[in-house]
Amino acid sequence: MKNILFVCTGNTCRSPMAEALLNHYGSDAHQAKSAGVFAMPGEPASKHAITAVSNKGISINHSSKQVTEDLLSWSSHVLTMTANHKQFLVSKYPNHEEKIFTLHEYANGNHREISDPYGGSLMRYENTLNELEGLIKKIVNKK
Numbered sequence: 469m470k471n472i473l474f475v476c477t478g479n480t481c482r483s484p485m486a487e488a489l490l491n492h493y494g495s496d497a498h499q500a501k502s503a504g505v506f507a508m509p510g511e512p513a514s515k516h517a518i519t520a521v522s523n524k525g526i527s528i529n530h531s532s533k534q535v536t537e538d539l540l541s542w543s544s545h546v547l548t549m550t551a552n553h554k555q556f557l558v559s560k561y562p563n564h565e566e567k568i569f570t571l572h573e574y575a576n577g578n579h580r581e582i583s584d585p586y587g588g589s590l591m592r593y594e595n596t597l598n599e600l601e602g603l604i605k606k607i608v609n610k611k
Contacts, residue, residue: 473543479504479532494608
């Protein structure tokens with residue numbers, strides 16, 4: 469079982485959507501959690517994130533949390549939405565550096581970033597969700 473921690477900024481948009489997708493598509497070989505580098509603990513996922521995920525028939529029940537040493541220790545892989553998130557985690561938690569990657573880096577080997585839909589339209593969230601879904605399916609199929 470791979471324990472994947474998805475990390476974004478506030479833990480209300482990208483990382484909760486990625487968590488829901490991986491727990492949906494990869495539940496037999498993966499367990500996902502999510503956190504934010506600057507999260508306000510206890511916040512629900514954003515309204516559009518919930519709608520976009522629910523429209524795919526995937527459940528999402530989320531409460532935001534900060535990245536912690538315990539979450540990093542739990543994880544076999546930490547996948548961030550941007551290079552800045554990765555850099556922040558590596559500088560703050562250098563003992564976990566070997567398992568911290570951007571999501572694109574881990575899934576594709578490239579250095580693209582997942583754009584933040586925060587404050588955008590439902591369509592913007594759906595576009596981000598579709599990008600995340602393609603990457604999550606690659607992760608699930610990775611040996």
